[in-house]
Amino acid sequence: MDFDDTPDEAAWRAKVRAFIEEHREELGRRGDEQRFDDRVARARQALLYDGGLVGVTWPVEAGGQGGTPMQQAIVDQELARAEVPGLINLIGIGMCGPTVIHHGSPEQHRRYLKRLLRADDVWCQLFSEPASGSDLAALRTRAVRTEDGSWRISGQKVWTTLAHLADHGIVLTRTDPDVAKHRGLTMFVVDMKAPGVTVRPLRQMSGGADFNEVFFDDVVVPDEERLGDVGDGWRVALTTLMSERLSLGGGGTEIGVGSAAIAEHVARHVGDLSADRQALVRQELGRAYVDSLGTRYTGYRQLSAISRGDLPGPEASAGKLAGTRSARDLADLAVRVLGEHAAYAVGPSGSSTWQDLQAVLPGMAIAGGTDQVLRNVIGERVLGLPPEPRADKGVTFRESLAAAGA
Amino acid sequence: MNFDLDDEQRDLAASARDFLASSASPAVARAALDADHPAAAALAPGRDALVASGFATITVPESAGGGGGSLLDLAVVAEQAGRVLAGPSLITFARAAVLLAGDDERLARLVDGSLRVAVVDGTGPVLDAASADTFLTLRGDDLVCGPGAVDVRAPIDPTRGLGQVVLGDVEVLAPDARLRWEHAERVGRVVLAAEDLGAAGRALEIGVAYARERQAFGRAIGSYQAVKHALVDVYVQVEQLRSLVWWAAWAADQADDKLPMAAAAAKAAAATTLTTAAETLIQVHGGIGFTWEHDAHLYWRRAKVDRFLLGDDVAAYDEVARLAIAQALAGDGPSAEAGASAEAAVAAR
Numbered sequence: 001m002d003f004d005d006t007p008d009e010a011a012w013r014a015k016v017r018a019f020i021e022e023h024r025e026e027l028g029r030r031g032d033e034q035r036f037d038d039r040v041a042r043a044r045q046a047l048l049y050d051g052g053l054v055g056v057t058w059p060v061e062a063g064g065q066g067g068t069p070m071q072q073a074i075v076d077q078e079l080a081r082a083e084v085p086g087l088i089n090l091i092g093i094g095m096c097g098p099t100v101i102h103h104g105s106p107e108q109h110r111r112y113l114k115r116l117l118r119a120d121d122v123w124c125q126l127f128s129e130p131a132s133g134s135d136l137a138a139l140r141t142r143a144v145r146t147e148d149g150s151w152r153i154s155g156q157k158v159w160t161t162l163a164h165l166a167d168h169g170i171v172l173t174r175t176d177p178d179v180a181k182h183r184g185l186t187m188f189v190v191d192m193k194a195p196g197v198t199v200r201p202l203r204q205m206s207g208g209a210d211f212n213e214v215f216f217d218d219v220v221v222p223d224e225e226r227l228g229d230v231g232d233g234w235r236v237a238l239t240t241l242m243s244e245r246l247s248l249g250g251g252g253t254e255i256g257v258g259s260a261a262i263a264e265h266v267a268r269h270v271g272d273l274s275a276d277r278q279a280l281v282r283q284e285l286g287r288a289y290v291d292s293l294g295t296r297y298t299g300y301r302q303l304s305a306i307s308r309g310d311l312p313g314p315e316a317s318a319g320k321l322a323g324t325r326s327a328r329d330l331a332d333l334a335v336r337v338l339g340e341h342a343a344y345a346v347g348p349s350g351s352s353t354w355q356d357l358q359a360v361l362p363g364m365a366i367a368g369g370t371d372q373v374l375r376n377v378i379g380e381r382v383l384g385l386p387p388e389p390r391a392d393k394g395v396t397f398r399e400s401l402a403a404a405g406a
Numbered sequence: 407m408n409f410d411l412d413d414e415q416r417d418l419a420a421s422a423r424d425f426l427a428s429s430a431s432p433a434v435a436r437a438a439l440d441a442d443h444p445a446a447a448a449l450a451p452g453r454d455a456l457v458a459s460g461f462a463t464i465t466v467p468e469s470a471g472g473g474g475g476s477l478l479d480l481a482v483v484a485e486q487a488g489r490v491l492a493g494p495s496l497i498t499f500a501r502a503a504v505l506l507a508g509d510d511e512r513l514a515r516l517v518d519g520s521l522r523v524a525v526v527d528g529t530g531p532v533l534d535a536a537s538a539d540t541f542l543t544l545r546g547d548d549l550v551c552g553p554g555a556v557d558v559r560a561p562i563d564p565t566r567g568l569g570q571v572v573l574g575d576v577e578v579l580a581p582d583a584r585l586r587w588e589h590a591e592r593v594g595r596v597v598l599a600a601e602d603l604g605a606a607g608r609a610l611e612i613g614v615a616y617a618r619e620r621q622a623f624g625r626a627i628g629s630y631q632a633v634k635h636a637l638v639d640v641y642v643q644v645e646q647l648r649s650l651v652w653w654a655a656w657a658a659d660q661a662d663d664k665l666p667m668a669a670a671a672a673k674a675a676a677a678t679t680l681t682t683a684a685e686t687l688i689q690v691h692g693g694i695g696f697t698w699e700h701d702a703h704l705y706w707r708r709a710k711v712d713r714f715l716l717g718d719d720v721a722a723y724d725e726v727a728r729l730a731i732a733q734a735l736a737g738d739g740p741s742a743e744a745g746a747s748a749e750a751a752v753a754a755r
Binding site: 001382388 | 408409412625626628629634635637641642643645646647650675678722723726730731733735
């Protein structure tokens, strides 16, 4: 047992670190920018791509490095450590691109992949809808084939990160409502600037507006932009979601807030409290800190598996499940120790770091798989418990809609 | 990064499991509770058989006849002991091995079974006192050893052999032994957490098996989210505890500076996790779950006692917080780690 890099990993880490050092100022730092500027973010990703640090696990013929998931994990760790802001095309790299690689035509590969990695084009993923979140296969956006063979898409998507900036998206549609819900789906690449695409920002409870609702009104998509066969969209979507798990890399990254950062914050403020309250705050800190250590070291076990060449399995969901809980506990504590300022959105120094974080974290327990869906995944696929009953089994999508009175 | 057991440790776990499960079980623990004098009832595998197996003294150096193994090796065995509620505890042997380091004569007697020792913390209940006749304790800063009178009282968990000890004439084994004493206590916490990991993991298995079988309202109760999610929450806690136990054992073996935090975190997580696992086990079983005949309460008894051993959980959480705050104030916390590894890179966040 050890926590050390293998010689190969150490050499790769040194290379990554040297690149970051060399371009330290150009890469920017988290929190430096007053307003998000997508041109700056695109330029940053292009710089990292040209340095070989984007699309590490992608095949060379797709524009990637043909590297290992462990090399990608090391890049992620070092960028996070250096406080380099996240890649603008994270969803494109982690989800859209792999789907195009697996199911797209050579022409689509040539047209899209390298531009995606360099952030010449920004991509979004159009899956969730107002009436289908966790139950993704219940989606209603329709694609209808026209006489010339092209498709017309109508419907509404929601929670679409970066749709307002995106050049392209992958969109999951229903092409046949008269078969079971998983069978009648088809995936396309859609031009987000095409006529009939309307994007409206959605404001989150934290006040931020990172994602959008997207309306499709008879948007024409040529058949050449189809990904996979007609009616095979569910299988194509599973590729997307599987790639998401791989791209996240498992291992040991903390959600929302690092326990070290929180301990520093609490350490600075705990002395202001009465002795009784200090003891109570230490109980809260101790519990949340132990949970975050447990999550971190469980992540190291996944990272070790990746280092050996194994792929993360469904048990990786436990990290997100536990991480969102301990992050919320830590953020609550961080606000609590602000004392009489804790009930206000902004402190006397003008800082709102912890209040903002507190308002972001409830969403983390929903985005990318709700706590409840993750518990079902672990319960059924790790513990072997019987599956949820499904009321829409063995009926067509149209029949299930009718049964639901929709 | 290779944060995992190796093949030898997996083999060790398998052979420990064979040995321990052949004698110890919740049924033996229940029989002890049913005995006329529960506190004096026979433990399984019992002190003599446990010593004879060699598992108890894995961490004693080979020069003194021990196994010459690591604390991680012992933790792997302790997990198996916890699964079947074995007694006496490996905690006792692990602490004695640290306290008697360099005293090859006494260590050899620990290995051959003629030294029947327990470790006394202050005036509280003493783990495995019921099967001991010689006691180690800290007096001032001196490590002392001697006989004692044991008063065993009605146990909540009969497998822990708890008793009140009044020491007789003691001899000083080592002066200025406080640091060694504290190290032994932390090593004990790691083994305690490993035993609780085994108990909690076994409680989860029993609960999952029942949830797959038991039918209510026309389907298996494990298909209901209310039951399924409760078991998943235990699973997540058990796996996190496993990570902390391995980390703490590794720290004891290879990174002493990390041991205080790791041992306190493992101890605290063990208390919380075993309590949740045992309560969930009872709840999932419904009416049968709180009967004397069912095994669930034997794991629950272990939880209710272990949370108080080697400092209680509240004290352990407080220690974690104090250490985290001290690290932050000193500026030498994880965020200041400069090492070139995944651990350093992630901890820096």
